[in-house]
Amino acid sequence: MSVVELTGVTKRYPGGVDALRGVDLHVEQGELLAIVGPSGSGKSTLLHIVGTLDLPTDGHVRIVGHDVGRLSDRALSALRARHIGFVFQAFHLMPGVTALDNVAEGLLYTGLSPVRRRRRAAEALERVGLADRMRHRPHELSGGQKQRVAIARAVAGEPDLLLADEPTGALDTASGAAVLDLLHELNRDGATIAVITHDPEIAAALPRQVRVRDGQVIG
Numbered sequence: 001m002s003v004v005e006l007t008g009v010t011k012r013y014p015g016g017v018d019a020l021r022g023v024d025l026h027v028e029q030g031e032l033l034a035i036v037g038p039s040g041s042g043k044s045t046l047l048h049i050v051g052t053l054d055l056p057t058d059g060h061v062r063i064v065g066h067d068v069g070r071l072s073d074r075a076l077s078a079l080r081a082r083h084i085g086f087v088f089q090a091f092h093l094m095p096g097v098t099a100l101d102n103v104a105e106g107l108l109y110t111g112l113s114p115v116r117r118r119r120r121a122a123e124a125l126e127r128v129g130l131a132d133r134m135r136h137r138p139h140e141l142s143g144g145q146k147q148r149v150a151i152a153r154a155v156a157g158e159p160d161l162l163l164a165d166e167p168t169g170a171l172d173t174a175s176g177a178a179v180l181d182l183l184h185e186l187n188r189d190g191a192t193i194a195v196i197t198h199d200p201e202i203a204a205a206l207p208r209q210v211r212v213r214d215g216q217v218i219g
């Protein structure tokens with residue numbers, strides 16, 4: 001099954017900037033890929049479109065078989081909640097809330113009871129190696145641990161696609177390497193993962209690289 005199918009995707013921002021110009025991109029289930037390019041090449045715009053946070057000006061977007069252009073805002077939110085997990089450079093954890101509750105909060109859409117949400121959250125935290133940090137709040141965790149909490153939150157609902165936007169950008173080299181190892185491990189367990197990065201070295205360590213420049217996929 002194709003998880004992502006972009007055909008002829010163009011994105012023009014008000015003011016006339018063409019951030020994407022005719023992008024075709026297919027991602028199959030089980031892939032681990034880098035979307036790599038210099039600053040201003042269109043990576044964030046591509047992430048927003050693949051993540052269904054924004055719609056293209058032109059072209060077609062299908063995510064796990066759903067034609068994004070035909071969905072209502074409500075249906076899009078549901079698609080995003082069920083099928084896509086997001087990890088950001090700056091973690092975006094809720095301050096003052098334990099790691100366990102940060103992850104459990106991400107499962108609200110499932111309609112599971114609070115007890116079951118917390119059980120699933122605990123399993124996800126164990127999976128990322130944080131069994132002993134569940135009751136810690138974000139300010140009591142290192143950057144690398146915070147990012148692992150964010151990854152646990154993103155994968156707890158078993159999404160079809162994990163989108164990681166510069167996931168190591170705020171981390172020191174060792175913590176960044178550990179986060180990349182974790183993404184590899186999740187991929188070996190079946191997760192489909194796209195890592196957005198400006199860093200050619202990070203991209204080179206992943207099985208597939210999609211190179212973006214001036215709004216186009218160049219390789």
Ligand code: ADP
Nearest residue numbers: 013014017019038039040041042043044045046
């Ligand atoms: P990257 O993530 O690779 O740095 P972006 O997708 O952020 O690239 O940007 C691609 C181009 O689109 C850049 O020229 C940027 O200035 C422009 N751009 C991005 N967002 C907006 C916006 N909201 N309005 C206008 N132009 C934008």
